[in-house]
Amino acid sequence: MSESSTLASVLESQASLLQEASLALPHQFSQCTYPNGPIRQAVYLCLTCTSPASSTTQPRGICSACSIACHTDHEQLELFPKRRFRCDCPTHGLTEACTLHAKEEPVNQANEYGPNFRAVFCRCGRKYDANKERETMIQCLQCEDWFHESCLNLRERPPSREPTPEAQEPPASDGASDASSSGLPPPLVTAEDYDALICSACVRKVHAVERIAGMPGAIMVVRSSDGEPWRAIGQQEVIVVDEKDTSTANGHPGVTATTTPTESTGEKRGRSASVDQEPTAKRARVSPTPEGADYIDAGCSCSAPPRDRRVQNLFKKLHTPNEGVSQEEISESYQGLGDVFLIDGWRDRWCSCGACAESLKDRSYLVEEEDTYEPPEDPDSGLSLEELGMRALQRLPREQALNGIMAFNAMRDDLMQHLRPFAERGEEVPESAIRAFFNARIQELEAKRR
Template structure:
């Protein structure tokens, strides 16, 4: 049972830390009136509708409900005050004169359901191309969000590491070949996993293969300098990264460039107007008869293109050997390194597919709740609500431990709230440290 309590303490620690980090913000305003914005979105598992609520509603309107943070979603409008969710919203009421309101089955006046929000599989609690549910207690891998579709991917599904053995076997037969090499003994003794092939410091943004295929200019850049891809020569080989600075392929590009382009420094793609930039589209974009800018996109990486062209669409699109070329395997995901927004060619054929997705050209804004001048006063409330979001299906002992911990924590925090004192992370850490020593 101590194992259970230890894991409860650990998850409570995370929740309190999350609450402490959220402290400088106030959670009294639903974002509904802002319309669709990029913001942290929460899935309420208790309400069970596949909809999303803003961070203020997650705290104020669904305090006792089990929730899952989906993290930022682009162009999302809070669903809490709409008829799509039966649960009442305590932060936003539709104005009684509005003709756009709707009535829920319980007779509650609410805004009409949002028609513009996109609800991917995350809103059904499923993540990654392996479509697994997320379980905070079980998941050992870091998950990485795709910049474009904003779904989340397991490191192992991105071929950045072996799948940790503690997880359920994957239902995908294509992935059955890997794994196997897990060392159960070392896994059991070590709380952490070995570092992934690419860690967070190695790149700035991930774009999953489905999104790479749908963005012509990004697809062209895949595997070139700063648009890393994870590939291997066959099932027996280990995964490696292409597109790094020192890549031999980049050297080849440098050597080839002068043959194609007399201007020094200009790197030109072998087929600048390939299928991804039809002539008609190009003409519409630049009606002026002036000579168009030369394309400065790097030479395409043939290995990357073969992976992206491959008909297989699974996590390991295998490209068979042809014409004496080496065989190559890769999922096709692209990891963009720092400064990637500045590196795109902005010629008439490269720019359009970037312009239609502004987040590819400059960093986008993500809504944050306004600063709260009285943040210290909200802590008790925040702490309580964060704690109350714990899964409710714990064993009786766990619940008892949880209640005792909550009472202790609240008496620890009450003076801060009463005196309006700032609570630091250290204060909260001290509480948990003292408690852990008292109840090892």
């Protein structure tokens, strides 16, 4: 604030601050989520209460309400949503007493504390610093870890880890934000190109995902050799199926393939005219036989289409270590290969064969979109200070409310008397004069308390 300010500018600034606060914190933070049990919710790591660098200290996580009500003055790191997590604030695991949950609870045994709870993110293990990180980090849908775009082979690693410029907008959404907002060129696969990421380690654990990797709708980033540029394969190829047409295309009845390629180097393609002018009797499907495809298992009953040979060979090497080479060493050699970016509508395209269905059975979040807990809306959010003051007065006992009104009127009269000389001289009231008035009143109140 400048040395002198007009009343209108002060009121305008106050209204702007209230609006920003209501947008940033629109919820109530008066209830710890511990009674809700293990749920998917936003989790925070309290760096003051736990030491992520220590190998002997068990990391703990707290809910959004406790991060504000119980750990306000502590240094915290936002971990974003975590699945099947129960707040640790009211448990014996943290020494700081929970102010929202009166009963002290036993330590949560079912919580999983991955590397993120030690402030370690991505397969590279680089220490995360929100003030210096230039790259966007993308969350894996399954393990919920976060990965740099360069570690996903979507871009070259930035030469400098300088702080991100201030004039940038926050990410559009969790888990899939566009890094071009951080002052870097667009990545090979942008946020508009996909809906969810599943990292390579998680892909190899789920047969249904590995089976469609690199196919249209399940984008992968590959290259033929170390000297070749990275390329995206599996970007959606639009195919039109006319249910009334009995003719054949590529050996499939009623299928007309467009010439849109399924492999690109990251440049955005325009939409096919056949999509924009598609009649209601037609529907879109993905190509059943992309170029260079092959089956992974002879006689496999899986209804997923044949797979690109490059992808087939990659997963074969990841699953079958060479003699004398451990699985960990193989994974390290192929670090960043095998990540899959699923496009919109991917949950409707799973194969229903026994092997695929079995791999999805205990992973409901791959079949149906899961709910993420949010605190209840705050009815006071967006109200002005005057409205909040009146609401607070209405909640007080009558005697206390009257005493509060009398004290307010007395302060108002004293302030008017303090400002009257400036009005009589036609002078602008400086900020120092306002501060001097309220400092004097604070000293009087402290003297009365003593």
